[in-house]
Amino acid sequence: MAFISNVVAMKAAAVAALLVMAAVSPAARAQGGAPSVPAGPLDIAQLGAKGDGKSDSTPMLLKAWKNACxxxxVQKIVIPPxxxxxxGMELSGPCKSSIIIRLDGNLLGTGDLNAYKKNWIEIENVENLSINGxxxxDGQGALVWNKNxxxxxYNCKxxxxxxxxxFVTNAQIRGITLANSKFFHLNIFASKNVLIDKVTVTAPGNxxxxxxxxxxDSSNVTxxxxxxxxxxxxxxxxxGSKMIRIEGVKCGPGHGISVGSLGRYKDEKDVEDLKVKGCTLVGTTNGLRIKSYEDSKSSPKASKFLYEDVTMDNVSYPIIIDQKYCPNNICVRSGASxxxxxxxxxxxIHGTSNTPEAITLNCANNLPCQGVQLINVDIKYNGSGNKTMAVCKNAIGKSSGLAKELACI
Known part of the structure; x- marks a missing residue:
């Protein structure tokens, strides 16, 4: 993993400390001071849940949430080994308490799609939340991936x-594993002040x-x-994402770290103030990517992005801006963005690409990319029979500290 400076580490620690205080101290003062005795147990085993992987534990988890809420x-829900x-579970607020969910056991999502209204574990309208352990x-997605x-x-289920x-404010998720989701593993929507730290997310590359x-539509997410x-x-x-910080993340397999797709739906909001630092991407199909639909239905702006100190290890397309994104030809090609x-x-940005095209800036004729900077980018094609190259269309900016074949702007 790429080196992260002490300053960045100190900032991450400070953010974590602030979120810990937000999840505990302010709520304890503002929401009744000292903890009250909940109406019932907060340990799901005490509520009758059986950790045999077969018995339905949904009612016990919902009851523990209600007791805590x-x-x-500060109230702690316990999911024991x-x-x-x-x-499906809707864990809704607003709550009178700050809630900690201690996850020491494993939650398994049933393969019966009739058991879900929409999502599996949906936490909404809550302030001061911590999930750790x-x-x-485990979404057990392999049971239903063939239905995707x-x-x-466009109109798939x-x-x-x-x-x-x-709609969650002041949340932290630490130490847990998310595995084999049916769709997204973690979806953060309309939330602010969220820290995801030392989490593992895993599913097959296919x-x-x-x-x-x-x-x-979220802000201040680290x-x-x-x-x-x-x-x-x-x-x-x-x-709608603003003030996003991604630090010390290892990615692979997968499609990389992406902004977008943008412009697919009406009334989309801007994306701004993104910083990606000290990350490593290994064997991914893409590296750092910004993508917007060619037949976009809205006109959001993507601006103020900094990608810094990133290592590419055998990545197919390490750097991409694509304003003509059209997956599987399911959109209308117009050439205008x-x-x-x-x-x-x-x-x-340094490392290796497993295709000759290390940099791809595929910007639109009618709306060129503006203010793009390539600074000290050193990516080499690790194959044979071709040379490392950059393909840049309608990109306006500057290059410095690059090999000649990569200095395309």
């Missing part, structure tokens, strides 16, 4: 995401649409020290 102060099978949230048709149709944070972490290997984007950053890409810096 209705109490005051064992394998607990559940269906050494357990696993999203590679071929979306399978359940594993863990969803909707599993469909199993994005590791997806962020949309992902640090996390290892992700999945069948789609390791991290995908959707419309509505999504503006500005102020994007790639600095100190």
């Amino acid at each position: 209705d109490a005051t102060g 064992g394998n607990y099978l559940t269906g 050494h357990g696993t949230i 048709d999203c590679q071929h149709s 979306i399978l359940p995401n594993s863990l969803v944070l909707d 599993s469909p649409n199993t994005d590791g972490i997806h962020i949309g 992902i640090s020290g996390t290892t992700i290997g999945v069948g789609d984007d390791c991290i995908s950053i959707g419309p 509505k999504v503006a890409v500005t102020d994007v810096v790639f600095k100190n």
